[in-house]
Amino acid sequence: MRYAMAIDTNKCVGCTDCVVACQTENNVPIGYCRDWITETVDGTYPNIEIELRSERCNHCDNAPCVRCCPTGASQVADGGIVITVEDECIGCGACIESCPYEARYTHPDGYVDKCTFCLHRVKEGELPACVAVCPTKCMYFGDLEDPNSDVSKVMKFRKYKTLAPEAGTDPHIFYLI
Amino acid sequence: MSTNRRQFIKISALGTGGVAMAASAYGFAGSFLSVFDSSDEKKSINMKRYPTYCEVCFWKCAAWTHVNEAGEIVKIIGNDDDPHCNGRLCPRGTGGIGMYNDEDRLKTPLIRVKAEDGGEDTFREASWEEALDLVAAKMKDIGDYYGPESFALLKHGSSGKHFEHLFKSYGSDTIGEPAYAQCRGPREAAFATTFGSWVGSPEPTDIRDTKCLVLIGSHIGENMHNSQIQEVSDAIDKDVTIITVDPRASTVASKSKYWLPIKPATDIALLLAWMHVIIYDKLYDEAYVKKYTHGFEELKKHVANYTPEWAYGITTLEPAQIRKTAVEMANAAPAVIVHPGRHVTWYGDDTQRERAIAILNGLLGSWGKRGGFYLKEKIKVPKYPHPPYPHPQWSWENLGEKYPLAQMGVTNELVNASIPELAGEHEIKAWFVSGTNVTKSIPNKKVLEKAMDAIEFMVVCDTMPMDVTGYADVVLPECTYLERYDGIRSATNREPSIALRMPAAPPKYDSKPSWWMAKEIGERLGLGDYFDFDKYEDVIDWQLQKMGSSLEEMQRIGVKKFPRTSGPMYFEDGEDFEFATNTGKIELFSTELDELGFDPMPVYTPHPEPEEGYYRLNYGRAPMHTFSRTANNPNLNDLMDENVIWINPKVAKNWSIKSGQEIYLKNQDGIVSSFPIKVRVTERIRWDSVYMVHGFGHKNEKLSRAHGRGANDTELISNVKIDPLMGGTGMRGNFVTFLTDNPNLVES
Incomplete structure (x- = not known):
């Protein structure tokens, strides 16, 4: 079992629905977020390329945030999902510094918070809230080891990239291009 | 210091200190119904869900409001059966919860207190009894003295419907909404003139099956018209060709095979050049044009000189690109949509630009075809019985009569009629404003403020202290859509469907639903017969029973679909069809405009350009x-x-x-x-x-x-x-x- 997500940049319109759906699903306080939108613009008018994409924790196989955590609060759960156990987190912020994706923040209650792929929903056979809500259906989630999962199927015939591959983190969010 | 009679009140002057959780006068708490489906337990653990349809925009997506054990609204999720959202709300729908939680909401009725000695006017908190008595007394006075027609209603959205019923019962049809003359009016007029049918909302664009989508300044994806953006995404999966015409690289421009970065205000020149190529290169649908359209030869002659080379000098778009995109459209036809857009009040010749768009669709044969425009259908919600409305002496129609194609109240004319020196025969003396922040929806602020200064009385009903509330004499705080029943949603679509809105929580603060306000005011005016019900759910249940459903069923399912009764969604090949135009055909040459003395076919008019530094x-x-x-x-x-x-x-x-x-x-x-x-x-x-x-x-x-x-x-x-x-x-x-x-x- 290895959970992963593929996000189609050809369909994402950057509407931020994934952000607000995550906030209401996971009780993320206003002013904070576990996922966000990035826009890149290359070229000169009118020859320009725009990319919009939804970003979050990359649930890396080689996760620096897990390696650097002094208490073991930052850990890998079933299916490769990187989580932080609130009770074990002392809020030192080492994981925040180590993450090349800036995917973690300190919750006002003192612990570090981040995307969990909506583990509580996934356990029940549901999709993560961001995937379930996306009006463009640009996000595909599932088990990479299952060839019939949505994510495996779409990655079979599409080109994709990852973010900051040079960091050597082996990220598991794939951007279809 | 402004000496305006209607001095703008900064609502900071409000003394709304403690939050009074006033007990609702209409016994809300007992009417809760658990619609929790135990088979869904794993989906909504310890939550109840209540059906609603969204009111954050006009798309009105049906959804489930989720409430936790403490009775707090925690999230809103789209209804899977709803054709407006297919189970996926947009960010505004998902964030609709913020409308309910906003601590800045209007909390209690407010009445203006005139300042003495040139000081600033203020608002004081008032009881509902006092506020509604005052509104009803003013409606009576103005009705007796000037006639009820002098009391205008400016409205938007679901709440406006309740006040529309109140105003029509009272004898005023002086009604307008910015959604027409500040937004989509030109396209409705143009498509009615060409096809004999409004575009309407949601637009009957068959985007999911289209092969070519042409957008003239329409920024789908930035405007989050939910099912429409969903279908664009589906079409991208099927390798649709999108042609976006926009001086700005909009989001959808970045998804387009062709982005035409046109010089602003020159769209009609491009549309005419496309017609030229499509006609003279014989790219049009000959059989369709012959069978269904009127005035092809006139149009052919009309566009003879509108070559891509001519358009190049105006639009800055290369002739080769204009030709190539015309061919793309024709190759895709009839599965092609030259989209009418939505907010289309741009340069004053907007109906003619929309006519050009409509004509292109006629030439390409996309109306009534799969992947073009489908033949929409909705189901009629039976009218709850009430006595016939009185006949007003004059109405919005008289105020807008100089505009022959106006199909609804022209708000800007309602504004003019409120200013004595601009008003003609009919003067407006008071406004009731519901759900529209006119200072941000109607342009030309000087004139607007003059009108608000001149009128004798102004009521504003809203959920939030929007800027317009500062001009009101009475402010009525409305509860949000998550806290109220409203009319049944029935909209045009591929197949008819209805959706129910019911409260998921009692109204916060001392806010009330607008149906209740309308009924209370009506009863004070002796119009009780028009409001012959105790609670609005009684009206809904009566209507649903007539439609073969019930309130109980709709509380359980939220959305109900009905089979089509008007026939197939698309024309059969060679099928006879009579369009509701003068000629019964798609009017490429408009006989209606010709008779009225306007250009029967669109022409390009140069628009002013900015001076240096602007x-x-x-x-x-x-x-x-x-x-x-x-x-x-x-x-x-x-x-x-x-x-x-x-x-x-x-x-x-x-x-x-x-x-x-x-x-x-x-x-x-x-x-x-x-x-x-x-x-x-x-x-x-x-x-x-x-x-x-x-x-x-x-x-x-x-x-x-x-x-x-x-x-x-x-x-x-x-x-x-x-x-x-x-x-x-x-x-x-x-x-x-x-x-x-x-x-x-x-x-x-």
Whole structure:
């Protein structure tokens, strides 16, 4: 079992629905977020390329945030999902510094918070809230080891990239291009 | 110091200290119904869910409001069976919860207290009894003295419907909504003239099956018209060809095979050149044109000289690109949509531009075809019985009679009729404003303020202390859509469907649903027979029973679909069809416009261009906001808390302006933005125009998150070009320059 997500940049319109759906699903306080939108613009008018994409924790196989955590609060759960156990987190912020994706923040209650792929929903056979809500259906989630999962199927015939591959983190969010 | 009678009250003067959780007068708490489906347990653990349809925009997506054990609304999820959202709300729908939680909401009725000795007017809190007595007494006085027609209703959305019923019962059909003359009116007039049918909402565009989608300035994806953007995404999966015409690299432009970065205000030239290529290169659907259209030969002659080379000099678009895109459309036909757009009041010749769009669809044979425009259908909701409405002596029709194609109240004419020196035979003396922030929806602020100053009485009903509430004599706090019943949603679609809105929580503070306000005012006016029900759910249940459903069923399922009864969605090959036009055909040559003395076929008219140092002000939407109503919503404000002004890097360099810098904007008439706006230097915009998202720059301090954030495009729109056909307000002929220093600083 290895959970992963593929996000189609050809369909994402950057509407931020994934952000607000995550906030209401996971009780993320206003002013904070576990996922966000990035826009890149290359070229000169009118020859320009725009990319919009939804970003979050990359649930890396080689996760620096897990390696650097002094208490073991930052850990890998079933299916490769990187989580932080609130009770074990002392809020030192080492994981925040180590993450090349800036995917973690300190919750006002003192612990570090981040995307969990909506583990509580996934356990029940549901999709993560961001995937379930996306009006463009640009996000595909599932088990990479299952060839019939949505994510495996779409990655079979599409080109994709990852973010900051040079960091050597082996990220598991794939951007279809 | 302003000496206006209707002095704007900064609602900061409100003394709304403690939050009074006043017990509702209509016994709400007992009517809760558990619609929790135990088979769904794993989906909504310990939650109840209540059906609703969204009111954050006009798309009205059906959804489930989820409530936890403490009775708190925690999230809103789309209804899987709803054709408007297919189980997926947009960010505004998902963030609709913020409308309910916003602590800046209007909490209690307010009544203006006139200042003595030139001081500032204030509001005082009032009971519902007192506020409604006052509104009813004024309606009676104005009705007795001037006639009820002199009391106008400016409205939008579901709440407006209840007040529309009140006003028609009272004898006034002096009703208008900015959604027509400030938004989609021109396309409705143009499509009615061409196809004999309004476009309507949601648009009957068969995007999911189209092969070619042509967007004229329409920024789908930034305007978050839910099922429409979903279908664009489906079409992208099927390798659709999108052709986007926009001076700005919109989001959808970046998804397009062809982005035509047109010079602003020249769209009609491009549309005529496309017609030329399609006709003279014989790319049109010959059989369709022969069978269904009128005036092809006249059109052919009309566009003879409108070559792509001619259009090049006007639009700056290369002739080869114009030809190539015309061929793309023809190759896809009839599965092609030249989209009518939605907010189309741009330059004053908007009905003619929309006519050009309609004509192109006629030539390509896309109306009534799969992948083009489907034949829409809706189900009629039976009218709850009431006595016939009295016949007003005059109405919106008289005020808009100089616009032969106006099909609804022209708000700007209602405004003019409220100013004695501009009013004609009929004068408006009072306004009731429901769910529309007119200071941000109707342009030409000077005239608007003059009207609000001249009228004798003004009521505003809203959920939030929007800027317009500051001009009111009485403010009525409405509860949000999550706290009330409303009329059954029935909209045109591929197949008819209805949706129910019911409360998921009792109204917060001392807010009330508008159906209750309308009924209370009606009863005070002796119009009780028009409101022959105790609770609105009684009306809904009666209607649902007539439709073969029931309140109980709809509370359980939220959305119900009905089979089509009007026949197939598309024309069969060679099927006879009579269009509701003079000739019974699609009118390429409009006999109606010809008879009225207007151009029967569109012509290109050059529009004024900015002087040196000025840039055309274009405006649009962001996917997480609707109009000006969401700027203070805590969830949506968190996603975007201010607008910015997009400036091309070459222009920014000339001005030594950098991204993030705050500047003020000054328009061609010397009007300066009330607040500064941050700059976004970007290659996504042409050098001759600037762009900002509409709906920011709020003046009311009580909007704690939105006040003073960003700039208000509407206040910079003082040059308004009126569409002579339907009265729409062309708003894109305004030019701004930059003030890099704060103009409000005074040297000491």
